[in-house]
Amino acid sequence: MGNHEARGGEDLTSPATSTDGAAGLDEAGRLLFAREVTFLRGVERLDALPPFGLPEVAFAGRSNVGKSSLINALCGRSGVARTSNTPGRTQELNFFDVSGRLVLVDMPGYGYAQAPKDKVDRWTRLMTGFLRGRPVLRRVILLVDSRHGVKDRDREMMTLLDQAAVVYQVVLTKADKLKPLELDAVRARTAEEIAKRVAAHPTIIVTSAEKGAGIPDLRTELVQLANPESAP
Helix, strand or coil: CCCCCCCCCCCCCCCCCCCHHHHHHHHHHHHHHHCCEEEEEEECCHHHCCCCCCCEEEEEEECCCCHHHHHHHHHCCCCCCCCCCCCCCCCCEEEEEECCCEEEEECCCECCCCCCHHHHHHHHHHHHHHHHCCCCEEEEEEEEECCCCCCHHHHHHHHHHHHHCCCEEEEEECHHHCCHHHHHHHHHHHHHHHCCCCCECCCCEECECCCCECHHHHHHHHHCCCCCCCCC
8 A cells, every 4th residue: 555755845734736626625625614513412322323324534543632623623613522631531422514514423532541441341342333333434534643653552443444444544643743854754654554554545644733734635535525515
C-alpha cells in the first residue's frame, strides 16, 4: 500500500493537490460542514444503535487524543462534541447528523488504564459490535497523537479494523505541539506502519484542532463519503 511522506520544507498538512477538481472538493467540504450539524443520540448498548440510513464515519483513538476537539473544529463550532481534559470522558457512541448527508460517530476513547475493568470491557464490546455490524460505516478516522505516534493500543485497533474489513484513515492530531522536523519523522514512521495494513487508507492527514491545520483536507475526504447533495 502506498504512502504520502513529506519532504523537508513542505506543508505537512496538505496532500499534493492542485487541480480545479480538488478546489471544488475543498469548497464542497466546507459547505457540508457549514450547514446544520445535529446531535442524534448517544448509545451505550448495541441494541440501541440507530437504524441503517446515511453513510457513517466513525472517529476512534486513544483516550485524550483530541477526538471531540477535532470534531468541533471540523464542524466549525465549539459545542458539537463535548471536550474534557479528563481521559475516558466519552463513554458512549455519539451520533451526529451533518447536513442530512453524513453521520459522524464519536467513539469512546480506548487505552485509558485507570478506567474500571468492567467499564473497559463494556466499551470494548460496544465498539467491536459496532465496527463489525454497520454496513453503512464507510470509514473510521483513526486519530493518533502526533507527540506519541502509533502505540500498541492503536495497533490493536488497526488489527480489529483489518479483520472487520473496515477502511480506516490515520489522522495525526496536535501537530502544532511539534517542530516541523519532528512532525516529518512521525509522519514517516506512521506511513511505514500503515503500509503493512490491509484496510488502511494510504493518505495520512496531519491536523491541529487548535490552529485549524489540516481541517480542510479532512473535510475534503469526508464530503466524498457523504450522500450526494440533493438537487434544488
